[in-house]
Amino acid sequence: MKLKFSGHAMDRMFARSIRPEDVRTVIDHGEPIADYPDDRPFPSRLVLAFVDGRAIHVVFGYDSATETAHVVTAYIPDSALWESDFKTRKRKPR
Known part of the structure; x- marks a missing residue:
């Protein structure tokens, strides 16, 4: 599968x-x-993996015709917004 990075993704990754x-x-x-x-x-799709002990979220769209993943953004999930498993968003207080 090929990867194609948006300008936004490259800025955020850097x-x-x-x-x-x-x-x-x-x-x-x-x-x-x-x-x-x-x-x-x-x-x-939003995907989580731990790389070198660090949680990373990646959002990408997949073009099956060209077998290309278009990376929209990549970020380190904020523990203020995500539960400790980094899979579940915290509920906003009412």
Whole structure:
């Protein structure tokens, strides 16, 4: 599978010291957390993996015609927003 990075993804990765090979690891071996089937131009998915002991989330859309993963963003999940498993979003207080 080929990877194609958006400008936004590259900016975020650089700011967060996330390497392209880290993103590849997350996509290839990560656990899907959420699917967004209505995203355009491709359905997308949020995936989690631990790389070098660090939790990383990657959002990407997959173009099956070209076998290309279009990376939308990559980030280190914020523990203020995510439960300790980094798979479950914390509920907002009412």
